[in-house]
Amino acid sequence: MGEFIIKMPDVGEGVAEAELVEWHVKTGDPVREDMVIAAVMTDKATVEIPSPVNGTVIWLAGEVGDRIAVKAPLVRIETAGDVGEAPPVQISQTPIAETAKTEIAKPAPAAPAPVAPAPAAAPAEKPLAAPSVRLFARESGVDLRQLQGSGPAGRILREDVEQFLAQGSGTAPAAVKNGFARKTATEEIKLTGLRRRIAEKMVLSTSRIPHITYVEEVDMTALEELRATMNGDRRAGHPKLTVLPFLMRALVKAISEQPEVNATFDDDAGIITRHSAVHIGIATQTPAGLTVPVVRHAEARGIWDCAAEMSRLAEAARSGTATRDELSGSTITISSLGALGGIASTPVINHPEVAIIGVNKIATRPVWDGAQFVPRKIMNLSSSFDHRIIDGWDAATFVQRIRTLLETPALIFIEG
Numbered sequence: 187m188g189e190f191i192i193k194m195p196d197v198g199e200g201v202a203e204a205e206l207v208e209w210h211v212k213t214g215d216p217v218r219e220d221m222v223i224a225a226v227m228t229d230k231a232t233v234e235i236p237s238p239v240n241g242t243v244i245w246l247a248g249e250v251g252d253r254i255a256v257k258a259p260l261v262r263i264e265t266a267g268d269v270g271e272a273p274p275v276q277i278s279q280t281p282i283a284e285t286a287k288t289e290i291a292k293p294a295p296a297a298p299a300p301v302a303p304a305p306a307a308a309p310a311e312k313p314l315a316a317p318s319v320r321l322f323a324r325e326s327g328v329d330l331r332q333l334q335g336s337g338p339a340g341r342i343l344r345e346d347v348e349q350f351l352a353q354g355s356g357t358a359p360a361a362v363k364n365g366f367a368r369k370t371a372t373e374e375i376k377l378t379g380l381r382r383r384i385a386e387k388m389v390l391s392t393s394r395i396p397h398i399t400y401v402e403e404v405d406m407t408a409l410e411e412l413r414a415t416m417n418g419d420r421r422a423g424h425p426k427l428t429v430l431p432f433l434m435r436a437l438v439k440a441i442s443e444q445p446e447v448n449a450t451f452d453d454d455a456g457i458i459t460r461h462s463a464v465h466i467g468i469a470t471q472t473p474a475g476l477t478v479p480v481v482r483h484a485e486a487r488g489i490w491d492c493a494a495e496m497s498r499l500a501e502a503a504r505s506g507t508a509t510r511d512e513l514s515g516s517t518i519t520i521s522s523l524g525a526l527g528g529i530a531s532t533p534v535i536n537h538p539e540v541a542i543i544g545v546n547k548i549a550t551r552p553v554w555d556g557a558q559f560v561p562r563k564i565m566n567l568s569s570s571f572d573h574r575i576i577d578g579w580d581a582a583t584f585v586q587r588i589r590t591l592l593e594t595p596a597l598i599f600i601e602g
Contacts, residue, residue: 190239192261194226194247194254203253204228207379211261215243223261226254227379241265251378315342323347325370380471380475391537394453398573402585406548407563409595416489424490429470429545429565431492435598437518437543438464438485438590444584448517450538451575458540458575467516467536468496472504478536479503480516489598520545531568540575543588544568550564 194204204226211223217237224235245262247254252486254260292297313330315323321340323330328347335342377385406429413427420426439463441448449460464485467478479487479499484492502508519536520543527547546566553558571581 188265189244190241190263190265191259192223192235192237192263193257194260195233195235196481198250203255204233205378205382206248206254207232207252208250208251209246210242211246213243213246215245217241217263218252227383229525231267235260237261237263239263239265251376251382257382314340319344319347322370325368326351341436368502372482384475386535387537391534395535395537395570397532397535398576398578398581399506399568399570400578400581400585401530401566401568402582402589404565404589405553405562405593406565409592410548410563412595420490425490425493425497427493427548429548430520431489432497432592432595432598433520433543433545433588434481434484434487434496435522436467436491436588437466439591439598440584440587441518442485443587444578444580447541447576447584449540449575450517451540451572452538453574461517463517465515465517467539469519469521469536472506474506477503477508477513478516478519479508479512480514482515518542523547530566531567533570535570535572540572541584542570542580544570 194584197320205228206224207227208225209223210215210225214219217223217527218240219238220236222234223237223243226235229297241263243261244264245261245488273463298424311382313333314335314337315330322344323342326347330342330347330349332349333342333346334340334345337343338426356445405527409429413429417427428500430586445460446458448464449458462485463483466481466484468479475489475561481487481492481499487495490546499508499512502512516536516539518539518541521531521533522545523531525547527545529546529549531544533542548565550561551564553562553564567585569581569585576584
């Protein structure tokens with residue numbers, strides 16, 4: 187018999203470690219050549235790791251959520267003979283949006299050795315259980331002396347108490363009033379995969395960027411009328427226009443007048459990079475969490491082209507087929523909660539960008555026109571800026587320019 191060690195491969199991108207997001211095997215499982223045994227995640231992609239040999243798994247490096255260093259042992263496989271020098275592990279990468287499939291996956295634990303249930307404790311004997319289990323049993327109205335522990339040395343586990351309750355054997359909890367029972371169950375969920383990446387990104391942005399948020403009211407009545415007309419006349423194959431393509435074109439025009447807003451800031455090196463290309467990130471909710479697909483070169487796209495590309499990218503992000511390039515490289519971001527947009531928000535800047543434009547919902551409100559109140563469709567823009575780079579005056583000027591363009595939508599189509 188021989189032993190083969192699979193090490194964490196060098197997945198490129200200059201990373202020194204990767205996060206373990208899924209096990210496809212457990213200790214004792216047979217594996218065959220080319221069978222996927224694990225999935226790990228870098229900042230931008232999920233990497234599947236296959237086995238280069240046939241054999242049986244005898245050791246796994248860690249649990250889902252652990253970070254494993256490149257070239258560190260990942261799996262040990264017992265083989266039928268001396269495998270000698272095995273070929274390097276071939277890895278496949280899928281975009282990070284695909285982690286919807288693996289985010290909450292749990293590693294299968296090794297099968298424990300059979301332990302005979304210990305006899306119930308004698309009435310005078312103190313049951314063997316952890317303090318947290320004792321508290322849970324006490325709050326649930328369960329006498330631990332009635333239980334048989336399934337843990338080592340007859341220790342009573344939380345699962346034993348829950349099973350006892352599920353069988354209807356426990357007494358009713360004391361805290362039941364007016365027919366309502368108190369609930370005490372808790373659930374621990376390990377932060378892994380894309381959810382952890384989002385958390386790290388938010389911490390990075392809020393801890394390193396001093397945000398200034400500016401909220402402005404925009405009269406969308408004329409634009410909504412134009413949008414309805416264009417949707418009614420749209421050609422076959424054209425997507426239905428939302429507000430966002432108009433906002434994207436307004437951003438392009440406003441950025442041409444204030445290019446400092448379309449920038450990224452390397453605060454470690456102290457270098458601001460202004461971009462002539464306008465690559466607009468569109469914050470998109472997916473089953474795996476928030477991703478930001480990027481509409482590249484919005485400056486070279488018209489309204490319909492912006493709408494079509496945005497629709498394509500959003501669908502790719504939600505279905506997990508977006509590529510790495512489609513999920514990176516934005517120079518400014520739009521965040522919209524659609525119909526749930528509320529009246530105002532404080533969007534977090536997509537580091538290392540210096541600005542983000544937040545779209546709130548459109549609501550019909552009475553507006554005084556000098557003679558009477560008239561119904562108008564009003565929407566707030568809630569926009570955040572990196573106060574190290576963008577002064578408050580410049581932030582307000584930028585948003586006011588966008589407001590003018592949206593309130594007089596014909597200006598969006600006028601070049602020069």
